[in-house]
Amino acid sequence: MSDQVKTKAQDAVALVDEVNSVVLPDPSPAEDVVSLETASPEMSEEIRARMDEIDMGDTQSIVSFGSAAQAELQEISQAMLADVRNKDVGPAGDSLRDIVTTIRGFSVSELDVRRKQSWWEKLVGRSAPFAKFTARYEQVQAQIDRVTDTLLKHEHALLKDIKSLDLLYDKTLQFYDELALYIAAGQQKLAELDNVTIPAKEAEVQAASPDAQVMTAQQLRDLRAARDDLERRVHDLKLTRQVTMQSLPSIRLVQENDKSLVTKINSTLVNTVPLWETQLAQAVTIQRSAEAAAAVRDANDLTNELLTANAKNLRDSNTAIRTEMERGVFDIEAVKQANADLIATIQDSLRIADEGKARRAKAEEELKRMEGDLRDTLSSAKARGTGTGDTTATSVPAGA
Template identity: 75%
Template sequence: MTQTTREQAARTLTQIEEVTAVVLPEPGTEIVALEAATGDRQDAIRSRMAELDMANTQSIISFGSKAQAELQVISQEMLADVKNKDAGPAGDSLRRIVTTIRGFSSSELDMRRDRSWWEKLTGRAAPFANFVARYETVQEQIDKITEELLRHEHTLLKDIRALDMLYEKTLNFYDELALYIAAGQAKLDDLDATTIPAKIAEVSGASEDDQVKKAQELRDLRAARDDLERRVHDLKLTRQVTMQSLPSIRLVQENDKSLVTKINSTLMNTVPLWETQLAQAVTIQRSREAAEAVRGANDLTNELLTKNAENLRETNRVVREEMERGVFDIASVKQANEQLIATINDSLAIADEGKARRAAAEAELQKMEAELRDTLASASARPSASQPQG
């Protein structure tokens, strides 16, 4: 709600107190007859009786009409004002502001909720960004609706004052009807007691030539008397309906006063409370986001500490093992020594084997040489075929 709207609502509170403090008078119920009236009231009844001309039918028909003229003026002004209004009922604005607040769902803020497939497909903004945008939209709607409520409040205050005037004019009309009814009834009593009996006497005492004329005047007088009686009866019915309209006006006025008070309470108390709660929701979410960031940083720090400790332990183990190792591993030295001894043994065995093969070969060569020598000797001693045998 804007500061201007808040200030106007505060100023309107004084006007509300003024209109709600007005106490409307109660209407009277008794019609005071001319004989029982005194002073100004008796003079008022007689002045209204003077408006009647029994020889003029129009005066009988319009008897009491002047009392309603002022009431019609104020009623027509109120109806014209209603026609000129372009704003809807104040209740609609209240319902719209409630709907707006209810549509503001803080569940959208849950950063841990799983996004729907549609949100993933459309790549919707982060929940908090959506929330802030939604908050700004709701704030604009609240400002607009509160301005409407303020206009409704001013209109209702104007209506309440107009209803005060209407009630006053209706009450005056109600009292005027009582005077006209009393005047009409007094006139009827005078006609029945004085005027008509006198006219009857005139008819009876008239000459034969004037008797028809006098009789017609008597019939006209009685017809006028009956018209007046019907008119007085209509005025009594009108007075009864008017009396019923007075509490109706008060009821409408009380409803308007209650609604004005409710609107003002909404503007001064409820809307600021809603705005405070919405602002708190945004602040709380920002705190949650900050806490999430801090928790992420702490988790990362703890993870790094754990990983570094593990890496330090592993590296220290490798380094210490290498530091504690000799230049040569004893196993490697032993294996190398065994391989060296085996190599020497293999060399000796190969040498012995070669020596034996050479000795065997030498013996074989000697044998072969001897055999060759013997063969050659035998060949030399055998005689040839050309020599005679002895």
């Protein structure tokens, strides 16, 4: 870590301690909406002022009832989301992971010069482990300085956010209370419509003449429709107030996370990074010693391998030469095999000759038999030809 970065990190320690010493207040917002009857005089005036914003004859007045508070709330919510996206744990966490990844690159297995390279290392043509180690070490210091400088920027941004979130919390709490006033005003207006205005309009319809009764009834329907619109609007304000109440602990949670992350970043800059740099310097020295020891070991191993290999080769070649010298011109086993094959050949010849003689004798007997059969057949055919008619095939049937 450079002296400039180290100075910045040490200067930030006071700010981190100041932030961590502040206990974040967590006031519980009121859950129930105070009615006009139970409200204090000051709050009653606020509720009546918001009731005056409602004009039952103006639909836009009902639709936009409480919209000012909702617009402010939406603005705050968008600011919160933008704050989370812009500041936030992601880049700072990435910077921390960058440091860890850089340091983890110097793994023990990678420093082993005799280890077998993986298929990926062979595919990308990775250099020898120690050459790669040295090349990477030449850039580590610059990488650490760059990453620590980035972490410092995130640390200052987080410190600002922690303070700004206090203002955001207070403003959100104000609008939470403002929504309660609008809800109380809407509920009071609904009660007034149900108990006074609408019954009075119903009586007016009943008392109207037949000609005016249709128009008065239409006014009553419009008043009831406007009343339903107001009821739905009050329900939406209640939902909005619930969402607002949920956002209050969310703001505190973001603050607590930011404080934890600021502490972690500062600890990394002040304590961890210098320790890593010391360990890296030791790793280089240890690696060079290991390389020298490995070279001596390889030389000794090669000498021992040569002695062992030469002795074995001498023994193998001597055995082969002496064996060939003691052999005869012909091996007795070869002579025995040749004599056995010759006897078997003569026996096969005699056997085949006997089998041929027997087949010829049998063939002569078969020829004699065939000749006799042919002679008998011819004699029988001649006798039939000198009889009452011709051969069987050419005789004329009786009575023809």
